[in-house]
Amino acid sequence: MELLQYLPYLLLVLIGGGVAAPVLAKRLKHWVGVVLAFIPLLFFILFVRTNIILPETESFVLNVPWGLIPGGDFSFRVDGLSLIFGLLVSGIGVLVLLYSAGYMKKSEHKGRFFLLLTLFMAAMLGLVLSENLIGLFVFWELTSVISFLLIGFDNHLAKARKAALQAFLLTALGGLSLLFAIILIGNVAGTYTISELLDKGALLTAHKYYPLIFILMVVGVFTKSAQFPLHFWLPGAMNAPTPVSSYLHSATMVNAGVFLLLRVNPFLGDTMLWKSVLPLFGAITMFVGALLSFGEKDMKRILAFTTISALGTMVLLAGIDTDASMKAALVFFVVHGLYKGALFMITGLIDKATGTRDIRKLGHLWKKLGWVSWATVIALLSMAGLPPMLGFIGKELIYAAKMQAPYFPVIIMVLGITSNAIMVGISFYLFYNLFWPKRKLESPCEVNCSYARSSLLSFGPIFLSAFSLALGLGPGRISNYLTNAIYFIRANHMELHLTLWHGFNTVLILSFVTVSLGVLLYIHREKVSARIAVFSTWLNTNYYFPDLFDKGITGYVRFAARNTDRIQHGYHRYYLITFFVVTVSLVTAGLFYMTGADIDVDFSNIKWHIVLLLIVMSFGAIYAVASRSRISAILALGVVGFGIGLIYLFYGAVDLAITQFLVETLVMVIFVLVIYHLPMFAVLSDKRTRLRDGIIAAVVGIFTTLIVLKARFVNLSEPISEFFVANSLDLAHGRNIVNVILVDFRAMDTLGEITVLALAAAGVVALLKSRSSKKKNLKNQ
């Protein structure tokens, strides 16, 4: 157990490995994948060892002091649930890294790929190991961002960019909703820590905010785990390189929503909302996903839709909220991760070897793929839920759980059987199309043997399928993990026994029915597939969700642009007028409303040197306004600027004076540089405009004077200057109070200011360079 305290450091090593990946990739080429795979392997071994020694009803919490807000730190929690997810994330992570080493061998951007994939792994591990809801949220959003970068990895392709943006907008919207839910939970329960929240179930579910919390959280979960109607980003995400699809969009990231449901079930579950909304949407998703998959021809899209269906099943099971359903959900999560990861990897291998993923064009691959063919068969068996695979055990558990559904059990059973039947049909369909040697093909399928037999590409799928078979034959090995997980999800210590044979019962009969239906579907596959394809096309032309979403976004952007055009018209003088008039009128009104209209002017203590300075400055200002020569006007304004600096000096503000002199000089220099290219004499605006501007200027000047005269005697609260004078030396070790305020007491404001300066510099340089490049283009023409 002591080894677990090294978890944070191991995570840092993973992040470091990822950051170093681009540099390493230059030296090691694609072997960097193999090297990086060792780090998740360490995680895997650590998790396995922990599971052996972790007692069945205990969890291990590691408090880490770093955090973003008080109460929102990055503490770690290791219990059955995080172990199961952690094992899958790290285990499949090792295999995906090895696979990517083979897949991305010829890519120029491998370094960036491995960087992103490793950082994603770190974020996902952080998510499942998080003890604090705020920490969990940070990792949740990180996975969304990295997923965006990975989906759009081939960023020269427009459709990849579009798919990435759509996935990101949806999951980010869900993330925002989730943040609101988490903050509400924190406010109601008074804590963000999961250990403490586990006891607050009664408080949260009875609270008046519970429906709001539930809905906000559910939006977050539905976007991340691609539930209907927010599922449409997942097929688009198939534009990512296949290792990404295998890892993120089947085994890990999309399951984050399910993980969250299981995590919060102790304190947000067991209510009518939970047990009706989740099964309903889960069942619909399960059915729609399976149905649409049958009409697709691209292997990755078939797998994407079946993944949507599987996620629907998991949400459905989490919603049913019984011991049996949680057990089923966890087993199914493992089952699905294993076979889906393998199938995606195999798809990628076939894609590289034959150049296509279209199942109409693929065929006769049995001998050419060697061991991978066996792996495919095993994975397809698992998907169909046939013995002796773990998939069979999973399906039995699911049926058992569905029979106990509290609301609409009949509908759920019917949808469940149909969806599973479709899965069986799809598995047979894929097997036949890929491997049956007597199938008629229009043109033979060319196979590039170097890819087909590549050990890096084959290792992943073969290992996953073998593991899936082993677990199916000996399922007792995962019971221990499940017991601990169930304890923390259901607060119920139950001994779990997983076996292949449960005897003749209703569930077995249902399995028979499913398989028969599935075979029936397979036999009629051409007709069914054609019908579904027609339905899909109808759906896509009329209600194509991705397009509707795009239209929504473009409409919104256009609306925002129209408003911006109205407010940001580009005329400097109108900006100034708006600013002056609004500010001065608001401040004057506020000040005089609050403290009356009397002004105390004390004429006894006049400093005559300041008055002289002010008179000189006024001459300068008048000359600047009246002069027709541009350079003279600028120099006169310089007089005003330097005069202000002298005033600062007279009143003892040395820092301000130095800054004023320096900036004034610089501005004058820049002015002269620029003015040199303008005509020497100014063009004046017409009389009416000058009158308007003159009146506004005079009014603003008068009212500003009144404000200044008044403000001297208004003290709404204690002046903060006393705090600074008293504490500058003690707390901040500085005698220059102005500087101490800038970099210590008010450092946040300064940080904002230098950011604005940086942006201003970027804007100025961009504008100037664009103007000069336009001029160059005209010159060249």
Add this chain to the structure above:
Amino acid sequence: MTFVNRLLLMLAVYLLWRGHNEPGGGFIAGIMASIGYVFYAIVFGTDGARKRMIASPFTFIGLGLLTSVTSAFIPLLQGKAPLTGLWTEVVGVALGTPLLFDIGVFMVVFGIITAIVLTIIEVLEWN
């Protein structure tokens, strides 16, 4: 680098260092440091000025922002709120995160002035 440049840079560093107890500080130091290069650019042209700067102006801006933000996040490692000032004594001299912050401000101001002024000179083909 010319003599004026070197002098102004030394003056800038001096102003930065003493800013906490005497008039000075990051903004002022940044402006002073940039003036040398602006002067050089006006007289000899921007190519020479850019060569004499170790890195491009925007690198300085970026590094400066990074330094300031880092100094804001260092207190998190000790469990304190961001931007808390942490001080240590090194050989009798007090060093702290506000100094790091000020260095960041210095680099940003240096970067933006050189970026803007050198670009203006280039675009207007002053030289």
